[in-house]
Amino acid sequence: MSAAAESVAAAPAVKQREWRWVGNPLVLLLVAFVLLFPWLPFVSFSLLGTANLAAYYAMVAVSLVVLTGWVGQISLGQAGLVGVGAYVTGHVVRGLHVTFPVNLLWAAAAGAIVAIALGFVAVRVRGLYLAVATLIFSWMASEFLFRQRWFIKNAEVTLKPFGDPDAFPYFDWTSRRTYFYGAWAVVAAAVYLMANLRDSKTGRAFFAVRGSEVAAASMGISVVRTKLTAFAISGALAGVAGNLLLIRDQVITADSFKVEVSLFFLAIAVVGGLSSLGGAVAASILFAGLNEVFFRVEAFAGWLEVVPPVLLTAVLLLYRGGLAALGEAIQRRISPWTDKVSVLLRQRVLPAIAGAATGARRTVASAVRRAGEVPAESLNAEPEPRTPLRRRLPAPIASALARIPTSRTIPTQPRLDLDAVVASARPSQNGNAPHPVETVEPSAPSTDVALPSGAPLTWRTIQLPPVSLAAAREDRPILIEAAGVTVRFGGLVAVNNVSLTVREHEIVGLIGPNGAGKTTTFNSIAGLNEPTEGRVFIYGHDVTTWTVDQRARLGVGRTFQAIQLLPQLSVFENLLVATHVHNESGLLSHLFVGPITLAAERDGRRQVRRVAELLELEEYLDRRVADLPFGVLRMVEVARALVSGARLIMLDEPASGLDNNETERLAQILRFVRDLGVTLLLIEHDVQMVTSVSDYMYVLEYGALLAEGTPADIQRDPRVIAAYLGEEAEPVLEEASA
């Protein structure tokens, strides 16, 4: 069986979009239908007009998919952004005489700028408040902005045709047929670009921010930057939609951009399934088609208004996946047939046609998938990546740009080189986990004893050279230092003058009874609260005022007590998000699938597979997080921190919720992770587990440092015992007659 057929037989557990749609006979039929549509016999003038309306809806719906579906920022104000794009286009056409395709850029820019202003509000307010803010914006736009004469004076335009009527490239935009191709070409381009974006680093950052802002920040993603980017893109797309509207009708009125229209647009996106580009387009066609149907059929007259809210309600309450989920369900039903035809096409028909016909070459997903079919060795021979745009700029501009403070001014620490570490491993003698650390001089030579080929390299099958720690703790280099940290919440002193250090290659445990201030101290180091007094140093930098994502760039990763993974995505996709910091590709490269993006994607995926192999998570890679047991998810969070290349991992109650066996295994894995070269800091309530794993421990009580030392010292310290069990007390009760 050929490679292609084999891939079909091994049905993937999680959607592999590129496989489903490319070469899929349904899709080809659809494309053909769309290309021939204006010429088909049954297509009347008004039907064509409806199809053009659908293009306009589709553009707005896509803008909502990006903002609300992918980043989770509810927008009830798209109509305002669309209106801005439309009116600005009017100015540009009449005032500056810019013709159709070019004036799209102006509309996009206008929409993006206004959207970014909204985005600044979004950064400060959450969830439903953001929804209201956008609603108020939409209201203000229709009551104020779209009534100002200076703003709306160019609402009517005459479109100059492009080219010469007698020569070939002649586009008369007032012709519905021409407009059809133009508008849908724009929609197709937008969908193509957004699809690339979704599968790239930017798209993953969007999903991460939607799922858990804290976890996203802990992987180095700047939440502010991500949200503003999303608003900008969504605004640009909405602006383009406004442009399309003006070109279609050659006149616009403020009625098209009222508050109710914003709600209507949201309904389209929700019915489409909110996160799906295909669904958005399908829903747009549906809603536009409803116009046509309701005009034709007498009995339905007057009911058109009711349908959108009814559909919205139905989808929201009954079938939240919307048309996208419906499409997937249908796809699953008919896939046995369509897959067979697809294979035939791919093997016989398509290779004969140049790659451009399928469009497969230039999407990220398919390019990477093809890379997966390439033998493993050639993955190591990476193509020479071109230097990013920024570095190719002339020196004065580049240095001026460099002076704009961004999170990139924090030097990204080099990634922990797992390949080098694993290369120095030996096969494990008796299948046991590696032994605890020894305080001896580094001496173990690395012997290149090969494992049986094909055998996986996991924490169980390999043994790493023991990590050596200097005998005296003071001689070990300091990675984390908390100096006199005090945290006050209102009148309450949660942490009182706590000083601690974490030294290289150590495993440090932070324990204490309930309410002792462990979590607050941990959060001060992680960046989730700012100490009232005292300072925090990581790798020698004073990070006291740094944000979480800035600290992540220093090579600090963390896990969470309440699992912060993205439940609807697969383990693989969740882990891939963590490659964010070391992925050098930029937004343009994501949109147009530049070679930097391809190289970064390959590298990231290899990193994920390497870590998954080490932690024995390979069997779970394609499974959805929501379907997996809790113990596995704890491991996935550890894996995620490793994928980010962190040399310093902070763990928040990693054993919580695990039974005895799982806790056991966790302890062994933590020791293995340390042997990989990672330093660990953990807070835990399971004192037994912490003492078995730590090199050094700190005990807090009532917000202050009670004791510190090796586990053996701590366990025998009477003050610690008293802290946990309380003071000895005289029995008060008489013998009960129980």
Place this chain on the structure above:
Amino acid sequence: MARLLVFVLLSLPLIGAYAIFSLGLVVIYRASKVLNLAHGAMAMVSAYLFNAVSEAGLPLFAALPVAVAAGGVLGWGVERLFVRPLRTVSTTAQTVGTVAAFGLLVAGAGKIWGTGGHGATRVFPEGQITIASSGIRYGDLGLFFVMLVVSAGLYVLLQRTGVGLAMRGAADNPRAASLMGVNPQLATSGAWVIGGSTAAVAGILLAAVTILHPVVLSLQAVPALVAALIGGMGSLPGALIGAAIVGGTQGLVPALPSLQRIEGSAQLLLTLLALGVMAARGERYVATDVRGGAL
């Protein structure tokens, strides 16, 4: 001096309507942590019902309670059908649910009663009082007085009765309420009934002095939303202060000649104020602010 009077008189009905709306919004928000974007639509439907019932012959003292009760039922219905089922997703999703309810109510009203606006049955008699050289209609003054009555009534209900105590506690801490024997779900439904009824009152009175129209009347609640936001969403006095600010601004602007020519300038001012207040109050995300899932 005359100008000041004009401004005051113009603002009174606005403040009255917005105050009643935003009181209802705050009661609902405190109980459910949801912003009821269907509030205006509930008011609108109740106003139409009142009009229909009055025109069918029912006298005022019967038609009013019927319409207000209908508002209460609408409130209960929106919570039961659009908000509660989405409780496992997020409060944002629930707020979008109220958007769906808004759409349905507006579309439904348009279908049943037509989308052209028309005059509504009056509650207060025709005519106006003349103060200095300006006049104010009975209906407008009535709005303001009813607002005072409603505010007082809500205060008594919430602060001085057992039921009110139960509701306030359930809104404050549903788990503790549960442990004290109060069913928090029942308390929440009660809050929505109050919200719907007060919205109905405002809708009926407002329609009488403006217009009965599915969309226009519903959108009158948007300034009330701004008022509630400015007042902080957390307290009833705050809602009243917010309403005073918003109503005052909308009354003030037409009275100032310089701003008079700029159409919609009041709305612009209010938007900037609302966004400013929200942006100033927002805080950096904290460890507990995490929610997964779509919408």
Place this chain on the structure above:
Amino acid sequence: MSLLDVEDLDVSYGAVQALRGLSLSVEAGEMVALLGANGAGKTTTLRAISGLLAPRGGTITFEGERIDGNPAYQLVGKGIAHLPEGRDLFPSLTVEENLRYGHWTRRRDRGDYKRQLDKVMDHFPRLRERRTQVARTLSGGEQQMLGVARALMSSPKLLLVDELSLGLAPMIVRQLFEILDGVNQEGTSVLLVEQFVHMALAHTHRAYVLAKGQVVLEGASRDMADNPDLVASYLGEGGGAEPEAPERKRRARAR
């Protein structure tokens, strides 16, 4: 027949199993301690008893009647009061309003309200001074007092107390425990979760020790205090004794 009987209880939070086949009982007039390290399942047990959580398996019986699966607001009327950890007051209500809320299940009996109010204010004179103060402005100790007072307003037969001592100075904790003793002597049974073992053992008749969702030790409080397994269950096998291999966890039932 015990006042409260818990048999073989299984409780999960989504995918995480918190209690695995837990069994315990409380007799009328008893004061019982529920001990164990954090995450062992003590709070979960109380929540299942008071109806805040529905168990997936097992039974809970109160005065002979099956109550597992009933929602909390129904159970309170039967005579169970639960004081959750962290107080769980109504932060924006006043002291007196909080207390009145506590009396909700017996609100028809106005005379009883006055009686209980006076009784409770006698126990906690500080609350009488602050009766019109809003709850969130009270100090930690005062809030805890209010929590206990509010729980007593309904004259419960069984009082569930979760981490009375959390964040409080030792002296206040001692005071609160003395008040609990008094309440117990008047006939209210108490099941209390407590992190501070010795204090709990000193004030109770019997104790259970939980670990990873199961009971690992139980017996008379007097005998428990000297049991080395007790320390081990908190601090590991090495706690207070010779270090041993950490893999095993011994289960001893001392009766």
